[in-house]
Amino acid sequence: MTRHAVIIVGGGPAGLMLASELALLDIGVAIVERRPSQDLQGSRAGGLHSRTIEVLDQRGIADRFVSQGQRHPAVHFHVPLDISELPSRHNYVLALWQNEFERILAERVAELAVPIYRGIEARDVSQHDDGVEVTLSDGSTLRSDYLVGCDGGRSVTRKAAGIAFPGWEPTTSWLIAEVATNEEPAWGFRHDAVGTHAIGKLDGGKRARIVLTEQRLETSTEPTLHEVSAALIAIYGTDYGIHDASWISRFTDMARQAETYRDRRVLLAGDAAHIHPPMGGQGLNLGVQDAVNLGWKLAQVIKRSSPDSLLDTYHAERHPVAARVLQNTLAQMALRRPDDRSKALGNILSELLRMREPRTHLGAMMSGLGVQYDLGEGHPLLGRRMPDLDLFTENGPQRLFTLLHQAHPVLLNLAEAGSLDAWKTRVRVVDAQSAATLELPTLGAVATPAAVLVRPDGYVAWVGEHSQQGLAEALSAWVGESASALR
Numbered sequence: 001m002t003r004h005a006v007i008i009v010g011g012g013p014a015g016l017m018l019a020s021e022l023a024l025l026d027i028g029v030a031i032v033e034r035r036p037s038q039d040l041q042g043s044r045a046g047g048l049h050s051r052t053i054e055v056l057d058q059r060g061i062a063d064r065f066v067s068q069g070q071r072h073p074a075v076h077f078h079v080p081l082d083i084s085e086l087p088s089r090h091n092y093v094l095a096l097w098q099n100e101f102e103r104i105l106a107e108r109v110a111e112l113a114v115p116i117y118r119g120i121e122a123r124d125v126s127q128h129d130d131g132v133e134v135t136l137s138d139g140s141t142l143r144s145d146y147l148v149g150c151d152g153g154r155s156v157t158r159k160a161a162g163i164a165f166p167g168w169e170p171t172t173s174w175l176i177a178e179v180a181t182n183e184e185p186a187w188g189f190r191h192d193a194v195g196t197h198a199i200g201k202l203d204g205g206k207r208a209r210i211v212l213t214e215q216r217l218e219t220s221t222e223p224t225l226h227e228v229s230a231a232l233i234a235i236y237g238t239d240y241g242i243h244d245a246s247w248i249s250r251f252t253d254m255a256r257q258a259e260t261y262r263d264r265r266v267l268l269a270g271d272a273a274h275i276h277p278p279m280g281g282q283g284l285n286l287g288v289q290d291a292v293n294l295g296w297k298l299a300q301v302i303k304r305s306s307p308d309s310l311l312d313t314y315h316a317e318r319h320p321v322a323a324r325v326l327q328n329t330l331a332q333m334a335l336r337r338p339d340d341r342s343k344a345l346g347n348i349l350s351e352l353l354r355m356r357e358p359r360t361h362l363g364a365m366m367s368g369l370g371v372q373y374d375l376g377e378g379h380p381l382l383g384r385r386m387p388d389l390d391l392f393t394e395n396g397p398q399r400l401f402t403l404l405h406q407a408h409p410v411l412l413n414l415a416e417a418g419s420l421d422a423w424k425t426r427v428r429v430v431d432a433q434s435a436a437t438l439e440l441p442t443l444g445a446v447a448t449p450a451a452v453l454v455r456p457d458g459y460v461a462w463v464g465e466h467s468q469q470g471l472a473e474a475l476s477a478w479v480g481e482s483a484s485a486l487r
Ligand SMILES: Cc1cc2nc3c(=O)[nH]c(=O)nc-3n(C[C@H](O)[C@H](O)[C@H](O)COP(=O)(O)OP(=O)(O)OC[C@H]3O[C@@H](n4cnc5c(N)ncnc54)[C@H](O)[C@@H]3O)c2cc1C
Pocket: 009, 010, 011, 012, 013, 014, 015, 032, 033, 034, 035, 044, 045, 046, 047, 098, 120, 121, 122, 123, 150, 151, 152, 153, 155, 156, 176, 251, 269, 270, 271, 272, 278, 280, 281, 282, 283, 284, 285, 286, 287
């Protein structure tokens, strides 16, 4: 029976990102993907947020995506929020359709020679003392040390593992369609007593992407062109002669989250772990960042440089992040209600969001730059993303993110050169100089500390100000005992 260290069920955004993280760290990973090719029906997600672009930049591949999209200065929470003041090299939203995103990421996965079992479905997943077995639609089985379900909202993996998926039932549904039209449609947004509707240009205006709020909650997942046509006539008085649909679907505001992201050797990431309405465009971004949190942890456990308990930190860190996204989408749904009381609330919020502090607070939240993992009390950097500082090293000027290209941890010494050399047997130490202060989203300027331990996902695990107190413990917790991280 074929065995891999890790099997990923589902090669969408989360699965592809996780595969590339694991392959970069020389872990034998394979993907099982139902679709016969990477082609995606419908354009789905429309953009990347700042933190997602940053994590791609940490691996040296952001330009591949940025060069293919368009930058916009605002995230959306009830109203557009300008984020160009946020301290990041990527303080914008990158408009890039999901099928483009997946195509570019799949190229990276191919470069890293990850095998993909395509056109085949995972039907069942069972756990044994020494691994996980997955039964495929052709009757064959594969084994692995760990299995990660990146198989979307209806995850077979989650169901087979018996992981509960509690949350909020839907209240509203939307029809979405990508079609050709005989007449020029009314491009843009339209608001009425039912809600907001939108018709946007696809392929330079040759085709249309239509999103219509439905009069009543509908939940069937396969609506017809006739339903879209009838809904258009009810709202616009015409269906613009729609035809030749390349995608018709329906989504709702249902929001659910897996009770646990881990059951022994089975883990969940992306939509398999959390679903929510698409307000603010956060789902794909969350999944990619789940993958970046999980990849290096799985690699360290498989290489036995860290204990299996490191994997519990994946749930501990990422579950609260998605729980907060679910909350912000519930709030955005409430603000979209077309009744007068909800409108009044929305108007007051709009007033507040003209002020700098509320705007940057929500901007940091929506862009993912505001995430802070609970790594205890201490310096404001602890548990936050390390900014992409301009460093001066013995090799000349260097951006901090370049130190993370290989997904290895780094102990950055910004004090006297050589003062952390004693730790070189445990972790890569880089002596550097940087500006006296650094800028953090919402917090503003913070004195640059003497040293930081940056994890492979770019989050700060330890900050040294006047001593090396706590560094040994942080290295044991996050880097592991073995020197394999030095490769
Ligand atoms: C209309 C709409 C607009 C959206 N807009 C945005 C946006 O602007 N920004 C944003 O961030 N997100 C947006 N999203 C959400 C985004 O599309 C999802 O969050 C994202 O696709 C999740 O990625 P994933 O890899 O977790 O899951 P998926 O993309 O669902 O990928 C799962 C993969 O697993 C495969 N699979 C499933 N079951 C099996 C099985 N049993 N065996 C083998 N393979 C299997 C599937 O074929 C698929 O390739 C939007 C979604 C919709 C519907």
